[in-house]
Amino acid sequence: MKSRSRLLLSGNQAVARGAMESGVSIATSYPGTPCTEILESLSTYGTVQAMWSTNEKVAYEVALGAAFAGARSLVAMKHVGLNVAADPLFSSVYTGINGGLVVVVGDDPSAHSSQNEQDSRHYARAAKLPMLEPSDSQEAKDFVAHAFDLSEQFDTPVLLRLTTRLCHSKTVVEIGSPPAEKPKATGFVPDFDKFVLLPRQAILRHTVIENRLEAMAEYGDRSPLNRIELRDRELGIITSGVPYCYAREAFPDASVLKLAQTFPLPVELIREFASKVKRILVIEELDPFLEEQIRALGIEVDGKNWLPRVGELTPERILHSVQKKAPQPQEKGDMAIAGRVPRICAGCQYLGVYTAIARLGVRVAGDIGCYTLGALEPWNAIDSVVCMGASISTALGMEKALGEEAHGKILAIIGDGTLLHSGIAPLIDLVHNGGRCTVLIMDNSTTAMTGLQGHAGNGKTAQGETGRGINIEKLLEAIGLTWVKVANPYDLEATEALLREALAYPGPSVVISRAPCLFLKPKKLVQQAHLKTEACTSWGECFKDGCVAMERQDLGEGKIGPKINLDLCVGCTLCVQTCPEDALAPQAVTPELLEIREWKIPQPNSPLRL
Amino acid sequence: MEDTATKLPVTALIVGMGGQGVVLAGDTLAEAAMLSGLNVKKSEIHGLSRRFGSVSCQVRFGEELYSPLRGHGAVNVLLAMEGYEGIKHLPFLHSDGIALFNRLWSKPGALTPAEVTAPAAVRDQRIGWTEGTVLTHQAECPRSLNFFMLGVLSTRLTIDAGAWHEALENILSAASREVNTEMFAAGRRSAMPIHVRTPAGPFSTRAPNRASHIRFRLEESTSESAPITNEV
Numbered sequence: 001m002k003s004r005s006r007l008l009l010s011g012n013q014a015v016a017r018g019a020m021e022s023g024v025s026i027a028t029s030y031p032g033t034p035c036t037e038i039l040e041s042l043s044t045y046g047t048v049q050a051m052w053s054t055n056e057k058v059a060y061e062v063a064l065g066a067a068f069a070g071a072r073s074l075v076a077m078k079h080v081g082l083n084v085a086a087d088p089l090f091s092s093v094y095t096g097i098n099g100g101l102v103v104v105v106g107d108d109p110s111a112h113s114s115q116n117e118q119d120s121r122h123y124a125r126a127a128k129l130p131m132l133e134p135s136d137s138q139e140a141k142d143f144v145a146h147a148f149d150l151s152e153q154f155d156t157p158v159l160l161r162l163t164t165r166l167c168h169s170k171t172v173v174e175i176g177s178p179p180a181e182k183p184k185a186t187g188f189v190p191d192f193d194k195f196v197l198l199p200r201q202a203i204l205r206h207t208v209i210e211n212r213l214e215a216m217a218e219y220g221d222r223s224p225l226n227r228i229e230l231r232d233r234e235l236g237i238i239t240s241g242v243p244y245c246y247a248r249e250a251f252p253d254a255s256v257l258k259l260a261q262t263f264p265l266p267v268e269l270i271r272e273f274a275s276k277v278k279r280i281l282v283i284e285e286l287d288p289f290l291e292e293q294i295r296a297l298g299i300e301v302d303g304k305n306w307l308p309r310v311g312e313l314t315p316e317r318i319l320h321s322v323q324k325k326a327p328q329p330q331e332k333g334d335m336a337i338a339g340r341v342p343r344i345c346a347g348c349q350y351l352g353v354y355t356a357i358a359r360l361g362v363r364v365a366g367d368i369g370c371y372t373l374g375a376l377e378p379w380n381a382i383d384s385v386v387c388m389g390a391s392i393s394t395a396l397g398m399e400k401a402l403g404e405e406a407h408g409k410i411l412a413i414i415g416d417g418t419l420l421h422s423g424i425a426p427l428i429d430l431v432h433n434g435g436r437c438t439v440l441i442m443d444n445s446t447t448a449m450t451g452l453q454g455h456a457g458n459g460k461t462a463q464g465e466t467g468r469g470i471n472i473e474k475l476l477e478a479i480g481l482t483w484v485k486v487a488n489p490y491d492l493e494a495t496e497a498l499l500r501e502a503l504a505y506p507g508p509s510v511v512i513s514r515a516p517c518l519f520l521k522p523k524k525l526v527q528q529a530h531l532k533t534e535a536c537t538s539w540g541e542c543f544k545d546g547c548v549a550m551e552r553q554d555l556g557e558g559k560i561g562p563k564i565n566l567d568l569c570v571g572c573t574l575c576v577q578t579c580p581e582d583a584l585a586p587q588a589v590t591p592e593l594l595e596i597r598e599w600k601i602p603q604p605n606s607p608l609r610l
Numbered sequence: 611m612e613d614t615a616t617k618l619p620v621t622a623l624i625v626g627m628g629g630q631g632v633v634l635a636g637d638t639l640a641e642a643a644m645l646s647g648l649n650v651k652k653s654e655i656h657g658l659s660r661r662f663g664s665v666s667c668q669v670r671f672g673e674e675l676y677s678p679l680r681g682h683g684a685v686n687v688l689l690a691m692e693g694y695e696g697i698k699h700l701p702f703l704h705s706d707g708i709a710l711f712n713r714l715w716s717k718p719g720a721l722t723p724a725e726v727t728a729p730a731a732v733r734d735q736r737i738g739w740t741e742g743t744v745l746t747h748q749a750e751c752p753r754s755l756n757f758f759m760l761g762v763l764s765t766r767l768t769i770d771a772g773a774w775h776e777a778l779e780n781i782l783s784a785a786s787r788e789v790n791t792e793m794f795a796a797g798r799r800s801a802m803p804i805h806v807r808t809p810a811g812p813f814s815t816r817a818p819n820r821a822s823h824i825r826f827r828l829e830e831s832t833s834e835s836a837p838i839t840n841e842v
Binding site for chain 1: 637640644649650652653654655663664677678680681682683694695699700701717
């Protein structure tokens with residue numbers, strides 16, 4: 001690509017670019033929408049050591065260690081990932097840093113791809129660290145540089161809070177130059193009272209933090225990033241992040257206090273603004289985080305009395321709410337049209353596994369990954385999904401509460417990536433506390449849901465190099481699990497039989513359903529399902545594998561039959577195995593068809609290199 | 611809209627199903643607008659939509675604009691790769707907006723027997739229908755539907771051909787550039803009010819590879835293709 005100074009970058013790409021230009025040398029992350037692409041972009045820069053960590057807590061600690069050693073480091077995660085990393089987050093504010101440390105968190109208003117809609121800004125207040133919120137990609141890039149300076153100036157990690165709309169929106173960015181030479185760590189300087197958090201030191205450090213916050217609030221009053229835009233003084237808007245953009249569209253004539261540093265708040269600047277405008281409206285997504293703090297200063301404001309607390313805003317939603325003086329519900333499409341439910345890929349191992357599980361009549365504790373889709377039609381095979389790694393531990397809790405009658409009726413489902421993220425400790429607990437439930441590990445050798453990132457299980461690094469993968473069977477053996485068997489998910493009968501055997505076993509048991517994700521290792525197309533139409537009279541009765549390649553066709557006279565979409569069918573034969581009438585058969589593909597199919601296989605997009 | 615494109619920002623909403631290339635089409639439009647010297651903001655929702663979920667993206671461009679996203683009644687151009695997705699997003703379209711729909715109906719929730727009937731909105735006079743699915747299948751490259759539709763859309767925007775061309779060069783990988791550029795051109799031709807003459811076949815000067823084959827087929831088919839209609 002030609003070298004250009006103006007680029008259209010997503011918020012994620014802009015954060016990566018800003019970090020690289022600021023001389024970051026260590027970057028860590030765990031994949032999660034909306035900010036997976038930050039580390040993916042960073043891994044393309046030669047000056048940065050970018051690593052996918054085992055989970056967010058580990059990622060945070062690795063970045064912190066690098067900062068101790070005097071390197072500039074960055075750690076990125078989605079909002080629920082920050083819950084996992086909360087322990088080191090709180091205490092690292094006590095230790096402070098050496099090289100700059102920027103913590104990037106991506107919230108997901110409207111929960112587009114998440115299990116909750118939490119407002120992570122509360123972490124800044126709870127953990128007492130400064131927070132910056134950019135409004136577009138240019139600011140995302142610039143604020144990273146600013147955050148590193150702030151981090152080093154005030155000896156604290158700095159939180160950079162993004163939202164899905166910022167992460168996944170592309171706006172024009174003027175880029176700068178990469179560092180002249182590869183950045184180096186300045187070295188670790190021992191400081192017992194700072195880096196060793198024993199109780200006495202912790203108390204001393206707490207005083208340091210409180211003083212630091214006061215200094216930071218004063219800094220915010222003079223910071224050029226926080227700015228007052230005076231226009232019509234009838235209405236003044238206090239806002240930050242992407243809602244600033246919405247506010248400017250909704251009320252183009254209003255005066256605005258645009259806050260970049262949203263914790264600690266620049267108190268004097270807010271008072272100054274309040275003295276210049278007649279009435280104030282606080283526009284923010286999710287919780288009244290700014291509103292409550294501003295009101296605590298004794299300033300009258302409107303905010304969540306009109307604006308919604310749930311879901312993303314848009315300029316229209318803000319206007320509607322303010323005009324009606326009542327929160328407008330989320331803007332959706334025409335609800336007369338059914339939603340389009342995400343589906344499991346044609347030929348995925350989960351099609352077979354969920355078909356087998358649906359026949360077992362057990363309670364299933366689910367987890368987070370592609371396999372969460374088993375909770376939907378037609379299987380309805382998952383009874384609970386909470387957070388990463390919760391399947392095994394909640395299954396154990398259910399089993400303990402229900403006692404003997406629950407034996408053989410509780411199954412925990414977890415993927416290989418999630419198992420390594422936070423499923424090992426629950427497995428240890430299962431063995432240690434005498435649990436007897438069955439764990440099904442869905443091993444597709446990758447982190448599929450977020451886009452095939454490598455992990456410790458397959459040994460693939462962020463740069464795509466293959467190292468030594470972890471042997472899951474040996475890991476289970478070391479934990480003390482003795483009944484461990486591997487299933488071939490494309491053999492439906494055998495998988496079902498193995499699961500029944502595992503459930504009947506008197507101790508804890510593990511079944512590993514193993515087949516690589518089809519995107520990771522596309523299979524050579526040798527056969528496809530073939531329909532003997534005349535034989536099928538009972539559409540829907542057999543159809544429990546829910547394959548996207550199986551479509552409905554109208555046979556006339558009110559009859560409906562299946563139709564196989566040969567663009568999608570990969571010939572896994574799971575539909576053949578589920579048909580009660582012998583209406584389907586595998587058929588070898590012709591060379592011509594094969595050629596067309598190869599032409600159609602989508603090329604993965606090459607990661608953006610700048 | 612064409613007169614005001616450089617003054618007031620234009621908001622385009624592109625919708626479709628996972629796998630139809632909605633996001634890539636949006637990227638190309640955004641790039642073309644940026645290369646025209648305009649400010650651009652593009653936002654997309656895909657997350658859980660992998661594999662046959664709904665995908666949508668908004669591209670806004672103009673001289674002065676702030677929000678990457680607009681809500682109900684604020685979209686100027688709605689481009690739909692599929693009928694139900696298009697109808698579902700009609701509430702976002704401005705009363706004076708235009709909608710360009712590919713004629714393809716893929717029922718949401720095909721697993722359940724519940725029928726989804728197309729509501730009266732399908733006769734909305736703002737909708738223009740185009741035969742993208744048929745034409746891209748005839749050309750043996752149904753995966754290029756997104757670029758075909760983008761070509762259709764390009765005739766309704768004041769972004770010049772040079773910017774589109776450069777955007778396609780920048781966005782497309784070498785492997786898919788030729789076929790998608792061809793389909794973009796085909797979409798553009800099919801939506802133009804004039805017929806395009808069929809030039810002499812390229813076989814005389816080019817090796818008979820797949821791409822040239824597609825070009826030949828396209829020029830045959832688009833020369834007689836119907837322009838956008840309001841017929842449902």
